[in-house]
Amino acid sequence: MNLDFSDDQKFLQDEARKFLTKEQALLRNRTVLEKNNKVDKDLWEKIVALGWTGIRIPEEYNGLDLGHLELCVIAEELGRFLAPVPFSSSVYLFTEAIINYADDEIKSHFLPKLVSGEIIGTIAVTEDLKAPSENNILVTENNGIINGKKIAVPDAEISTHSIVVCKCESGISLQLVDLSSPGVTIEQQETIDDSRGHFLINFENVKSNLIGDKGNGWKSYETLINQAAVFFSYEQIGGSQATLDMAINYAKERYAFGRPIGSYQAIKHKLADMYIALTLAKSNCYYAAWALSTNSSDFPSASATARVSATKAYQLCSQENIQTHGGNGFTWEYDCHMFYRRSKLLSLNIGSLSNWREKLVTSLEQSNIN
Amino acid sequence: MDFNDTKEEAQFRKKCKDWLESNAKYKAETTPQNDDFANKNKIEEAKSWQKKKYDAGWAMLHWPKEYGGIGASSMERIIWANEESKFDVPKGIFEIGLGMCGPVIMEYASEEQKERYLPPMAEGKEIWCQLFSEPSAGSDVAGLRSKAVQNGDKWIVNGQKVWTSGAHFADFGILVVRHDPNIEKHKGMTFFFVDMKSPGIEVKPIKQITGGSSFNEVYFTDVEIPDSQRLGEIGDGWKVAITTLMNERLAVGDADGADVEDAFRWAKRQDNLGEPLLNNQAARESIADWYCEKSGLKNTKLRTMSALSRGDTPGPEASITKIVSAGKLQDIGNFGIDSLDMAGMLRTDNQNVKGFQNAWLGAPGLRIAGGTDEILRNIIAERVLGLPQDPRADKGVAFKDIPSGKN
Numbered sequence: 001m002n003l004d005f006s007d008d009q010k011f012l013q014d015e016a017r018k019f020l021t022k023e024q025a026l027l028r029n030r031t032v033l034e035k036n037n038k039v040d041k042d043l044w045e046k047i048v049a050l051g052w053t054g055i056r057i058p059e060e061y062n063g064l065d066l067g068h069l070e071l072c073v074i075a076e077e078l079g080r081f082l083a084p085v086p087f088s089s090s091v092y093l094f095t096e097a098i099i100n101y102a103d104d105e106i107k108s109h110f111l112p113k114l115v116s117g118e119i120i121g122t123i124a125v126t127e128d129l130k131a132p133s134e135n136n137i138l139v140t141e142n143n144g145i146i147n148g149k150k151i152a153v154p155d156a157e158i159s160t161h162s163i164v165v166c167k168c169e170s171g172i173s174l175q176l177v178d179l180s181s182p183g184v185t186i187e188q189q190e191t192i193d194d195s196r197g198h199f200l201i202n203f204e205n206v207k208s209n210l211i212g213d214k215g216n217g218w219k220s221y222e223t224l225i226n227q228a229a230v231f232f233s234y235e236q237i238g239g240s241q242a243t244l245d246m247a248i249n250y251a252k253e254r255y256a257f258g259r260p261i262g263s264y265q266a267i268k269h270k271l272a273d274m275y276i277a278l279t280l281a282k283s284n285c286y287y288a289a290w291a292l293s294t295n296s297s298d299f300p301s302a303s304a305t306a307r308v309s310a311t312k313a314y315q316l317c318s319q320e321n322i323q324t325h326g327g328n329g330f331t332w333e334y335d336c337h338m339f340y341r342r343s344k345l346l347s348l349n350i351g352s353l354s355n356w357r358e359k360l361v362t363s364l365e366q367s368n369i370n
Numbered sequence: 371m372d373f374n375d376t377k378e379e380a381q382f383r384k385k386c387k388d389w390l391e392s393n394a395k396y397k398a399e400t401t402p403q404n405d406d407f408a409n410k411n412k413i414e415e416a417k418s419w420q421k422k423k424y425d426a427g428w429a430m431l432h433w434p435k436e437y438g439g440i441g442a443s444s445m446e447r448i449i450w451a452n453e454e455s456k457f458d459v460p461k462g463i464f465e466i467g468l469g470m471c472g473p474v475i476m477e478y479a480s481e482e483q484k485e486r487y488l489p490p491m492a493e494g495k496e497i498w499c500q501l502f503s504e505p506s507a508g509s510d511v512a513g514l515r516s517k518a519v520q521n522g523d524k525w526i527v528n529g530q531k532v533w534t535s536g537a538h539f540a541d542f543g544i545l546v547v548r549h550d551p552n553i554e555k556h557k558g559m560t561f562f563f564v565d566m567k568s569p570g571i572e573v574k575p576i577k578q579i580t581g582g583s584s585f586n587e588v589y590f591t592d593v594e595i596p597d598s599q600r601l602g603e604i605g606d607g608w609k610v611a612i613t614t615l616m617n618e619r620l621a622v623g624d625a626d627g628a629d630v631e632d633a634f635r636w637a638k639r640q641d642n643l644g645e646p647l648l649n650n651q652a653a654r655e656s657i658a659d660w661y662c663e664k665s666g667l668k669n670t671k672l673r674t675m676s677a678l679s680r681g682d683t684p685g686p687e688a689s690i691t692k693i694v695s696a697g698k699l700q701d702i703g704n705f706g707i708d709s710l711d712m713a714g715m716l717r718t719d720n721q722n723v724k725g726f727q728n729a730w731l732g733a734p735g736l737r738i739a740g741g742t743d744e745i746l747r748n749i750i751a752e753r754v755l756g757l758p759q760d761p762r763a764d765k766g767v768a769f770k771d772i773p774s775g776k777n
């Protein structure tokens with residue numbers, strides 16, 4: 001029995017935390033938000049130099065050839081510091097898609113360049129003001145040529161490539177597109193968390209390459225986000241821990257009516273509830289990470305469980321952190337709002353809370369609880 | 371990360387399982403919980419199961435050999451509890467004695483007393499209870515007022531205890547009382563164990579909202595306790611009481627009763643306006659959230675076990691179990707009853723419905739017993755998160771001068 005990370009994995013996490021502290025990642029996030037920089041390229045280059053983009057990439061392609069668990073500990077730290085880099089798009093989604101679905105030729109072209117940072121990738125799925133589904137994708141693919149519009153695509157501007165979820169004659173397909181191709185136009189969209197750039201992409205007769213099975217792309221996409229859900233959940237618990245820590249520190253230092261506000265039970269109970277939500281989410285994340293790394297048969301329910309509880313925990317922690325800070329929490333100057341924004345953004349990336357709850361119950365229906 | 375037992379753990383698990391399989395039956399899908407221990411047959415049944423375990427060496431795995439245990443590791447103890455929980459065997463009667471009274475006897479009693487009392491406790495021959503709470507001392511148990519006055523080598527005890535589980539069938543009890551109301555609250559208490567058949571002890575069962583009676587009021591009128599039955603020094607009562615409370619079961623139990631799987635199975639079958647209840651969006655969302663809580667607790671326990679398995683001290687994560695599971699039990703009870711619409715009010719023989727109704731009626735008690743939701747949140751906030759204590763009106767004052775209000 002060992003539901004814990006190994007010493008090496010903990011060391012990696014520790015190093016990541018030291019690095020992001022030294023680089024003042026949180027301050028960088030504020031700068032991106034205030035200057036509308038959309039991304040912190042300098043921090044990204046440093047992350048690439050550390051090799052994190054190649055964690056899951058096999059050695060033959062110059063990667064570190066480590067496992068999902070190593071990616072989880074990095075994700076937790078990126079979440080804790082709100083690192084404004086395209087890591088989730090390029091690593092959790094794009095790189096994993098290439099590893100899972102691309103043929104050897106694409107792999108040998110893309111993977112080494114993903115490690116070196118020459119290629120940055122993202123994934124484009126949403127098209128309208130509603131949840132994307134197998135039945136409402138309108139961007140078309142015909143003989144490799146794609147047409148249509150995608151919105152809320154993360155990190156599109158810094159990305160060199162995107163996987164585009166398309167409708168083809170036999171269903172859905174995942175198409176790989178070079179974003180510098182003729183016919184691609186990219187426009188920034190304003191979001192509730194402008195520390196992470198999101199974009200509209202228009203495709204007009206753009207050349208693309210199929211990855212994975214034609215017509216079966218929605219299933220591949222689902223597999224991809226079930227897997228990414230574990231990494232997103234780790235970012236979410238990293239952020240939850242950061243907000244809980246902020247709230248605890250503030251409650252100890254802030255006095256009202258002659259005593260620290262943390263000595264009032266109304267505040268204690270609020271913080272205890274944040275701790276409870278975080279602990280449940282964290283334990284579910286550990287299990288999901290294990291299930292992912294061992295390809296366990298209950299992985300779909302494990303990842304949905306981690307995702308639902310991590311989303312709920314971050315939502316609670318980030319909003320109650322503002323409440324604990326009182327008026328200060330509502331100022332632009334304090335960092336509380338950056339976490340509040342990011343918690344919402346992360347809860348929407350790869351699908352909403354209610355849709356993940358639905359996925360969870362669906363996976364229970366498919367299991368053997370009779 | 372690895373969920374498999376080590377080779378030794380697997381061997382031990384197999385040993386547990388083999389013995390349990392040849393001596394007990396696996397639990398059925400739904401076993402509605404019954405909290406009525408007043409039933410004589412149930413006590414006998416529980417005693418004979420405990421004896422069977424004792425004879426085979428399973429009763430008190432982690433206790434030293436001389437007192438009836440086998441000196442097992444925490445991990446082995448968990449494995450046993452884990453396997454035993456899959457079987458339909460009596461439980462609940464010995465938990466307080468073995469979990470709280472035993473350790474305090476082990477730590478504070480004389481060698482002679484240990485040899486006299488511990489083995490029969492482990493064997494289930496003698497049942498122990500814990501006499502702490504009083505009408506005016508619940509969450510603030512140190513506010514207790516039962517009086518002990520020393521008279522030569524004896525103490526004379528007067529007062530009343532309440533919420534004493536199993537006092538009506540217990541042979542012995544551990545007791546904390548006030549020997550001096552003129553000094554500070556936490557310094558004026560002394561700890562004893564007492565023969566429950568002593569003259570002057572009167573036990574009156576409390577009828578609970580469930581209709582059952584697992585708790586009692588215990589009245590003490592001039593009860594004599596030999597000084598040799600004092601545990602710890604005079605004035606150390608609170609310290610000893612805290613040791614007892616720290617010794618509460620290693621893995622604080624989940625609330626027994628209807629859980630998310632029961633709600634899920636029920637929702638699959640139960641008709642709701644012409645469709646299975648499971649098609650209802652609100653039902654689906656609730657089930658998803660309960661499943662996350664249940665898995666969260668289970669996985670938290672696995673993290674605790676991982677720490678134990680490595681020989682580390684577990685972190686504070688386990689403190690959340692009761693808060694989460696008692697609240698979930700109440701919600702699931704409400705959900706199940708509500709799913710029957712008007713008919714939900716009816717007492718029926720349907721085991722599922724019974725399970726939901728018992729959960730609903732029993733949950734308020736679980737949210738209070740062994741630390742209320744509020745006290746547990748205080749504990750998490752102060753001991754885990756490091757927040758400061760509330761200012762207190764009972765520090766640095768003689769006990770008799772502390773404002774007391776209504777009992």
